[in-house]
Amino acid sequence: MDAAANLQPTPPGDGLSQARDLLLLASEELRGPLTSVSGYLQVLLDGEVGGLDPGQERVAEIAARNAGRMERLLDSLIVVSHLQAGTGEVRAIPMADLVRRTVDRLGPRASNRGIHLGLGVGTDELVMADRLAVEQAVESMIDHAMTFSSGGGTVDVIVREELDEIVVDVHDDGVPLESEHLHQVFAGRFASAVAGPRVLLGSRLELFMVRLVAEAHGGSVAADITSDGRSHLMMRLPRVATA
Numbered sequence: 001m002d003a004a005a006n007l008q009p010t011p012p013g014d015g016l017s018q019a020r021d022l023l024l025l026a027s028e029e030l031r032g033p034l035t036s037v038s039g040y041l042q043v044l045l046d047g048e049v050g051g052l053d054p055g056q057e058r059v060a061e062i063a064a065r066n067a068g069r070m071e072r073l074l075d076s077l078i079v080v081s082h083l084q085a086g087t088g089e090v091r092a093i094p095m096a097d098l099v100r101r102t103v104d105r106l107g108p109r110a111s112n113r114g115i116h117l118g119l120g121v122g123t124d125e126l127v128m129a130d131r132l133a134v135e136q137a138v139e140s141m142i143d144h145a146m147t148f149s150s151g152g153g154t155v156d157v158i159v160r161e162e163l164d165e166i167v168v169d170v171h172d173d174g175v176p177l178e179s180e181h182l183h184q185v186f187a188g189r190f191a192s193a194v195a196g197p198r199v200l201l202g203s204r205l206e207l208f209m210v211r212l213v214a215e216a217h218g219g220s221v222a223a224d225i226t227s228d229g230r231s232h233l234m235m236r237l238p239r240v241a242t243a
Contacts, residue, residue: 088130114151149174
């Protein structure tokens with residue numbers, strides 16, 4: 001008997017759900033060993049198993065930084081999977097507080113790389129959101145900006161209100177976005193192979209997930225270049241209507 005005859009078709013509508021479940025399971029399973037790798041790299045860098053020469057230390061630092069980036073991407077995958085499955089916790093949260101906490105948490109990482117991370121808050125309004133998902137999105141925007149900023153550079157994060165939306169702006173003066181590729185910044189896998197390096201490296205997963213988070217909350221994302229040549233990422237979320 002043909003083995004294929006024993007295969008059962010996937011019930012209509014179940015394929016997407018199963019793919020989402022597989023993505024969530026794979027992300028959670030990978031998170032454990034990756035955390036272990038990061039931990040052992042930190043043990044090496046702390047000199048707990050003997051000193052490293054400058055070359056070895058540099059290699060370990062690069063490996064640790066990339067392991068940390070992979071951990072953050074897996075965290076984003078987990079958050080988005082929960083969000084799309086409808087298992088996230090949505091409630092009214094003060095956007096300024098969320099962004100302030102995220103900037104505080106990323107401060108040491110920015111300092112270690114010689115980057116000044118600034119914050120400007122112009123509103124205390126609330127948004128209806130899954131706090132973990134939106135926090136992950138804000139962190140991804142800031143992380144993207146820091147990735148392309150060199151030592152001595154500046155990344156500014158601004159929270160403001162515009163009409164019925166709360167806007168989070170992230171500006172940086174690092175490697176600039178290319179004006180002809182602005183529409184591809186949040187495009188994920190649709191980013192053109194001829195796009196500039198910032199679009200390809202920054203949008204394939206991290207910024208694509210920022211877009212998914214924003215759109216799941218009824219918001220939007222955009223990118224542009226400011227008049228002084230700084231790269232600008234923007235996320236808009238509906239604010240909670242006041243009585």
